[in-house]
Amino acid sequence: MNPQLSRRRFIKAVIASSVAAASSSGIHSALAQDRPRGAVERLISLNINGQTRRVDVSPQETLAHTLRYKLGLTGTKIGCNRGECGACTVIIDGVTNYSCSTLTHSVRTRAVQTVEGVQSADGSLHPVQQAFIDELSPQCGFCTPGQVMSAVALLQENPKPTRDEVRHAMAGNLCRCGAYDHYLNGVMRASGQNS
Amino acid sequence: MASFDVMPDVQLYQPVELDDALNLADELGDEGWLLGGGQDTYGWLKDRAKQPRAMIDLNGIEALHGISETNDGIEIGAATTLREIIRDERVNRDYSLLVEAAGRVASPQIRNVGTLGGNLSQDTRCWYYRRGLDCYRAGGNICYANGPESMNREHAVIGASRCVAVSPSDTATALVALEATMVARSVKGERTIAAEDFFVGPDTHITQMTSLKAGEILTAVRIPAKWAGKKFYFEKVADRDVWDFALVSIAVAMSMDGDTIGDSRFVCGGVACTPHRLTNVERAVRGKSLSEESAEAVAPMASEGTKPLNYNHFKLPLMENLVRRAMRG
Ligand SMILES: Cc1cc2nc3c(=O)[nH]c(=O)nc-3n(C[C@H](O)[C@H](O)[C@H](O)COP(=O)(O)OP(=O)(O)OC[C@H]3O[C@@H](n4cnc5c(N)ncnc54)[C@H](O)[C@@H]3O)c2cc1C
Ligand code: SF4
Numbered sequence: 001m002n003p004q005l006s007r008r009r010f011i012k013a014v015i016a017s018s019v020a021a022a023s024s025s026g027i028h029s030a031l032a033q034d035r036p037r038g039a040v041e042r043l044i045s046l047n048i049n050g051q052t053r054r055v056d057v058s059p060q061e062t063l064a065h066t067l068r069y070k071l072g073l074t075g076t077k078i079g080c081n082r083g084e085c086g087a088c089t090v091i092i093d094g095v096t097n098y099s100c101s102t103l104t105h106s107v108r109t110r111a112v113q114t115v116e117g118v119q120s121a122d123g124s125l126h127p128v129q130q131a132f133i134d135e136l137s138p139q140c141g142f143c144t145p146g147q148v149m150s151a152v153a154l155l156q157e158n159p160k161p162t163r164d165e166v167r168h169a170m171a172g173n174l175c176r177c178g179a180y181d182h183y184l185n186g187v188m189r190a191s192g193q194n195s
Numbered sequence: 196m197a198s199f200d201v202m203p204d205v206q207l208y209q210p211v212e213l214d215d216a217l218n219l220a221d222e223l224g225d226e227g228w229l230l231g232g233g234q235d236t237y238g239w240l241k242d243r244a245k246q247p248r249a250m251i252d253l254n255g256i257e258a259l260h261g262i263s264e265t266n267d268g269i270e271i272g273a274a275t276t277l278r279e280i281i282r283d284e285r286v287n288r289d290y291s292l293l294v295e296a297a298g299r300v301a302s303p304q305i306r307n308v309g310t311l312g313g314n315l316s317q318d319t320r321c322w323y324y325r326r327g328l329d330c331y332r333a334g335g336n337i338c339y340a341n342g343p344e345s346m347n348r349e350h351a352v353i354g355a356s357r358c359v360a361v362s363p364s365d366t367a368t369a370l371v372a373l374e375a376t377m378v379a380r381s382v383k384g385e386r387t388i389a390a391e392d393f394f395v396g397p398d399t400h401i402t403q404m405t406s407l408k409a410g411e412i413l414t415a416v417r418i419p420a421k422w423a424g425k426k427f428y429f430e431k432v433a434d435r436d437v438w439d440f441a442l443v444s445i446a447v448a449m450s451m452d453g454d455t456i457g458d459s460r461f462v463c464g465g466v467a468c469t470p471h472r473l474t475n476v477e478r479a480v481r482g483k484s485l486s487e488e489s490a491e492a493v494a495p496m497a498s499e500g501t502k503p504l505n506y507n508h509f510k511l512p513l514m515e516n517l518v519r520r521a522m523r524g
């Protein structure tokens with residue numbers, strides 16, 4: 001057993017501001033022992049774009065909400081808030097997620113990358129961003145941050161994808177302007193291949 | 196009915212030990228809500244159509260993760276993501292049927308976090324019910340999907356009883372075809388359930404899609420060696436290739452003896468409240484080979500016994516054509 005886990009062998013309850021499911025059972029007495037009752041572990045540290053951010057997060061809060069309304073990272077868009085559009089796509093530990101459908105408390109120990117974190121330290125654009133400009137990929141631009149994140153994650157894993165692989169990897173990002181082919185061209189260009 | 200931008204107030208537990216999760220599930224009973232990837236969950240909560248008091252997040256429990264070999268096939272932990280299953284070498288080699296089905300679920304981002312346990316235990320997509328109406332499935336006394344003006348294009352064509360909703364899970368059809376066994380745990384102990392009995396229809400239990408009881412957690416799915424590396428066919432017909440649920444799908448496993456079919460399992464998704472086995476087709480294909488001729492002979496049997504609603508007659512030729520395509524080889 002992972003020692004880190006066994007040290008954490010108690011229930012990490014994130015208790016809503018109101019009342020805990022207080023009872024005299026083993027779980028809750030364990031809880032009371034490890035976490036004084038009512039002590040709400042709401043103030044947590046998140047690793048966002050390589051920086052540690054301290055933030056007060058309610059138990060049920062989604063990552064999209066935390067990013068936009070608590071951390072000011074409004075590059076992540078909320079389109080449907082239902083897992084049906086991809087505008088809110090972020091990268092968590094290298095994998096794309098819908099941040100509207102991710103609890104912030106579930107990413108406490110993980111590395112989150114948003115569209116604000118893809119450019120390099122000197123401010124130059126990520127090859128995907130530059131290629132999207134060169135290929136005039138966006139039309140209205142609302143879906144663009146999500147498209148960027150899906151493309152960045154794909155190229156990290158598969159630097160020279162085929163056009164069909166790109167199509168599949170980007171399939172979870174809806175574009176109401178229908179600019180799909182232009183985004184595909186952008187990803188092919190970013191991967192150094194002719195689009 | 197209003198739709199909200201934010202999640203409702205609900206408590207969250209993140210246990211790291213299965214025993215702790217089982218105790219919580221037992222204590223909270225109906226007021227607790229197990230959380231896998233949450234991709235079915237958050238819609239329910241945001242709509243306030245289901246109002247649990249607390250979520251029990253299963254993702255931190257190591258024992259529920261991973262794919263391992265058993266002495267009769269493989270075992271997949273319930274919190275294993277669809278992404279992990281799709282990329283697993285052994286599952287690809289032996290049970291590509293499951294890989295194909297899991298690969299057609301929702302979208303890449305949803306497969307990245309959606310768990311096998313959550314995919315199998317997800318609730319039906321009937322929109323009357325999902326919007327919080329007090330229909331039979333919600334404990335009420337009426338079915339909104341089966342009246343003269345009801346929109347029931349996506350609903351059941353067979354096996355309905357008052358409720359005409361369909362099973363939404365793509366992996367469910369594949370796992371019934373593969374004769375999987377579900378492992379469920381509660382504070383009282385462990386029990387195993389054949390995949391076919393895991394999914395329940397409205398005649399058995401109108402407010403549940405599975406035979407899991409309150410306080411039980413699906414811990415693993417076992418797939419027997421019997422079907423490893425056999426001949427498989429999977430196809431899902433949906434309005435769009437991404438996000439949309441199956442209008443009709445088919446998962447087929449066939450044990451071939453040279454050119455002829457021996458044992459087989461033909462399972463349709465999107466047509467009934469549970470994955471629907473075409474036992475008449477399974478009997479008829481025994482001893483046949485995969486060919487245009489046998490495809491023509493058995494395809495019409497696929498829709499036997501169906502009772503379409505106002506708007507879903509189109510599912511009958513889809514069922515037949517999917518069997519036809521599976522039989523062409
Ligand atoms: C836009 C959209 C499109 C979708 N399209 C498809 C599709 O095409 N095909 C498809 O099959 N599904 C689809 N889904 C449904 C579903 O979200 C995914 O299938 C996903 O795999 C569900 O897994 P999850 O772990 O996220 O579920 P969760 O939301 O975490 O759980 C779903 C249900 O299962 C219960 N549960 C979870 N884990 C366990 C367990 N171990 N034991 C007992 N109960 C458990 C939960 O309490 C909950 O009731 C779609 C969802 C969305 C939002
Ligand atoms: S089909 Fe079932 S879930 Fe849908 S309205 Fe009728 S009873 Fe409710």
Ligand code: FES
Pocket residue numbers: 077078079080081082083084085086087088089098099100101
């Ligand atoms: S806002 Fe998250 S998928 Fe649409």
Ligand code: FES
Pocket residue numbers: 137138139140141142143144174175176177178179
């Ligand atoms: S560019 Fe307008 S939604 Fe994609």
